[in-house]
Amino acid sequence: MAIHAADAVERVQRLIELTERLTELVALEAQAFEQRRPQDAAAHLEETSQLANIYRHESARVRANPELVAGAPLAERTRLMRATEAFDAVLARQGRALEAARTITEGLVKAIAEEAASARVTGVGYAKGGAAAAPAKATSLTLNKRA
Template identity: 40%
Template sequence: MAIAARDGADRAEQLIALTERLSTLMAEEIEAHKENRLDASSRDWAEKEKLAHAYRFEIASIRENPSLLAEASQGQKEELKTKVEAFGKLAERHAKALAASKEVTEGIVRAITEEVATSRAAPAGYGRAGAITAPKSSAAHSGIATNLKI
């Protein structure tokens, strides 16, 4: 999805506004993750997706063809550069927040899986020599499937 701009100045203004809005949404999501509201990523999903696609497309277009901003003033270009740099730092923080949430969620799932497997462990039995054998792990038979490769 491309920005429908009249000229470079209009493109710069729209891209500045787009970057600001996307930054606001990401900052809100980061705060929600800090407050352990793990459903934060699903809020405003459609808007974030549209903005992210437009942002990625516009930045790639400008990198490929810098003349798209030819009519933009030096002030607009500097403001856009500042906003894009700030957005990059925010995106890094956002990625860290998502990774932390993922780690917490995986830890909870792993703990539940281990607890279920432990509670369903087979009883100890006797081996060929008459000695008590340790129960075999029944994690594969616990009824809960986990994917630890995510």
């Protein structure tokens, strides 16, 4: 999907609208993670994904051909730069929130695994010849990095 624009002015205006909406959505996601409510981040996931794809595509087009926006007035191009800076700041905020959520999740998984291991019954019964049986061997626990 691409932005359709008649000229550089319209293209810059559409890019500003796209960037501002994407900034708003990513800020909502970051806020959801900061409030420890990741389920709330899923509310706009489809729209965010679509807009991020368009943003990525259009950014690459403009980088490859700066003439697509060069004809727009300086004030509009400056507005686009400010919108992009705000988007970058929100992305950094979201990155910090996601890292914190990941750290918390990993800590919870580790605590649960340790608790499960400590609750395991060890050394029940007797071995051959009446000696106490060796403690049960630990079993592995597989964690998915995407958790």
